Amino acid sequence: MDEDTELRLRIAVQVLSAVYAIWMIWMVIVPPHQRELLKMRALRTAQRAMTATARRAGAASMAAELATGEQNYTLPYALSVARDKLARGYDRLRGITS
Secondary structure: OOHHHHHHHHHHHHHHHHHHHHHHHHHHOOOHHHHHHHHHHHHHHHHHHHHHHHHHHHHHHHHHHHHHOOOOOHHHHHHHHHHHHHHHHHHHHHOOOO
8 A cells, every 4th residue: 555545544534533523422412402403503504595695696697697698597596496495404303394
C-alpha cells in the first residue's frame, strides 16, 4: 500500500470515528424529546431557506424570461417541491397529517 492510500484510509477511519462519536452523544446524552425538537427546528429552518431560495430563483427566471423570451422554471419548481417535502416532514413530526 502506498503512502497516499494509507493516508486516505487513516483520514476515512478518523472521520468515521468522529461521526460515530457524535451519533453516540446524540443518542445517549440528548433526551428523545430534545432530539425531536432539534429535528423540527432544523426542518423549519431548511424550509424557510428553501422558500427564500425558490422565491429568488423564480424572480430570476421571470427576469430572464422577460429578457430572452424563453421560459425555464425548472429550478424554482424543484426548489418549491423540496420546500413542500420539508413542510410535510415538519408536519409529520408535529403529528399533523393531511
